[in-house]
Amino acid sequence: MNRRPVVAAALLWAAGYVLAYNVQLDWLSLYVSLFTGIAAIGIWFMRMPGRTVMCSFLIIVIAAGYYEDYDRHNKTKLSIFVQAAEEQKEIPYEVEGLITTKVDVDGDKASFTVRSDSDEDELIAVSVKLLSKKEQDIALTWQRGDQVGLKGALQLPGEARNFGGFDYRSFLRFKHIHWQLLVKGADQVKLAQSNRWTWDTVMRWNDQFREMLGEGIGRVFPGNQTGFMKSMLIGVTDDMDPLQFQQFSQLGLTHILAVSGLNVAIFLACLLWVMRRLRFTRETYLLTAISLMPFYIAVTGASPSIIRAGLMAMIALYAAYRHTLRDGLHTVLLVGLGMLIWEPYFMLDVSFQLSFLVTIGLIIGVPPVNSLLPIHSTVWKNAVSITLVAQCISFPVSIYYFNQFSLLSFLANFFLVPVFSMVTMPGGTAALILGFAYVPAGKVVAWLIAWINSRIFDLVDMSSRWDWFQTIWPTPDIGWIICYYASWTAIVWFLLQIKRKKNVKQGPMLSLDQSRKSSHEMRIPNAASIVGLPICILSLLLLLAIAYKPELWNREGKVDFIDVGQGDSIIITPPHSREVILVDGGGTISFRKPGDEWKQRKDPYEVGRKLLVPLLKKRGIQRIDYLIVTHQDADHIGGLQAVIEQIPVNKLIFNGTFKPGPGAEKLFQTALDKQVKLVKAYAGDRLQANSETILHVLAPVARDGAGELRLEKEQNAESVVFMMEMSGSRWLFTGDMDQASEAAVLRMFETNRNQITIPNFTAQAYSTSTAPISLRTAAAAATANIDVLKIAHHGSKTSTGTAWLDFWKPRMAVISVGLYNSYGHPNPQVLGRLEERDMSILRTDRNGEVQMRVRDGKIQIRTKLKRNDD
Structure with a gap:
């Protein structure tokens, strides 16, 4: 703390914010910070014993009180x-x-x-x-x-x-x-x-200037690259193609699409190069660069990462002007401390976190990694070490927020970032400037840049399709992230000790006293390295394994009713199993008439891409073994398109029909392209997920010619209905079946109990066995009461009849229904029938997601939202 006070103060200040954010301490306030600050000053100047430790603790308290007071005053006045x-x-x-x-x-x-x-x-x-x-x-x-x-x-x-x-x-x-x-x-x-002049007036001029730059980019670059170049050059992401953004994200290249420190470095390099060629004096071009940085920050959107890079650049330029260059670590942490004092909520911004962590990591980590790499070329050594350190530093934050990491990320960053930084960015800027002077000249340069971009886009598109290089990680906790960084730090330290020992042995002959001193100094670190390095490497590998599969030994079965609005989506995870069953995927229903094309949004809300896939990734679902499509209405399959595109699926189980329309057609075609096995499910089929989880299919009934795909526009009556037995509990999943289908299932149990045989679902789909199984198994299971009933069709009056409820006698009911839906679901008559039978009712419109955990026949429930009327 004595040698690097700025570094210590910044880190302790950040620790105070983290403490205040995670722990509710009512006694913290600005007054506490004020008195604590006075105490810290007194302790420091009185040179009390242990003052460094005491002042460090007090700085944390000061920061925590400052954050708590700031957060406490952030409340509505309405x-x-x-x-x-x-x-x-x-x-x-x-x-x-x-x-x-x-x-x-x-x-x-x-x-x-x-x-x-x-x-x-x-x-x-x-x-x-x-x-x-x-x-x-x-x-x-x-x-x-x-x-x-x-x-x-x-x-x-x-x-x-x-x-x-x-x-x-x-x-x-x-x-x-x-x-x-x-x-x-x-x-x-x-x-x-x-007529008021406000700061917003200035920002309006900035908006207009950025819009003018965007129009300039649109004039010289082809339409399919305009959004990309706007994002890269001026930070305008409105026109960025969502699919292209997803592809870059999968390869860990999203930092290319956001204006950040790389852009600042290129901007300054080009600006200083031009001014030097114009023979500006050193003082003139340094002061000019400093004065232009606030303008560049504003024009590029003023995100936390660009503010950090811009302020660092201004401090470094001023230090160069005064011939008092300081080390980069002091500069970056001084900037970070100032930003956190100005706006404490920057601490929670992912771009702020990534920007500062990577920058600090590069400053601290590149020199030692450079010394360890067996590469003679300085250029290649720097390129490898910078990419390696940036990847290792950003990895925990990336999986914490985005839950994915590509094994190609290192190669993609190593080879593509230099192309974008040395060709696309400066070339695109030159094309933009030339375009304002003379459009044809700008188009010539833009054509060359666009051609290079197209080749890169093709490479990114091809690489993003290699699913086996994409890994999905559940969100780790903060303790894991700290251990991860500590393990890497220890590994690098031990490697440096080993190298230092080798250099001593291979160096010139030492005197007797020097040899003894060197031997005494190096013996302990070297012995520790021999043991410590393997332990640290094993610890890091263990940490990665735990992060990738944190619930490998979880004994609980899980059933999660996801709130996807007006639709169904259920995640089932059997106990003692890594298998995952996903039932339906919700979907956004859109009604568009001819002439309504103007209503189309650039990036419309889509349940699968915006809600379901991020949730699956956040929970570490790396593969879906059984994707059950109960039927093909949009509110059940709309979100599955994104699921199949981004998460590997083994088998897709459906009702043996096809609903004409672009949604179902695209879904099944994507499944075929991804080599997903399509399996038809009919009454009497059975799926045994593991020894404690069996799914009995109750509907639809197989018709003549069941091997052929049948067109069916009305899908509700064709819903896949199944009863699940899991660890001594029983569940009934009903899709959107109507009361006629309910009656048909009940009649089937009565009339065909001992007559009809249907091929074993498991054997038919997954093995060469053809041993038949009768409906008796399903019927026998059906005679017992069930624990949880998924109410059909979101509680519509056309489903969940009295005979159906009386037959199954469920203890609990779950209704998946959208908040403020226009259909009036759930219907009051259906609710009345459930209440008459004294059933516990859970609804996603009121309770949000409903999670149920099963162990030894007991079901534990928790809901995301707590309501007073529940």
């Missing part, structure tokens, strides 16, 4: 509406204020943030539903800094409805926004004249 909003009541609200963000117009939606003019000075996220193409054109004229009057419905932002899901309410809160205002129609937005 508290009178909170109770009504929590009761999900619509709150009519009118507000006048200033638009404080760029207005994003995407299809039939315009969104922005308003700061109210009233005494509350509240920040409100506004979403305007546009009702016509004319209204869309009007919304395109709205800008940051406009004075507006709004009428709409005030509501709390949506909270996470699944365990580990994205929490929009927390996301907005960390931006100091506590409310959403939903406005229907552009006529509810009234613009007023404002």
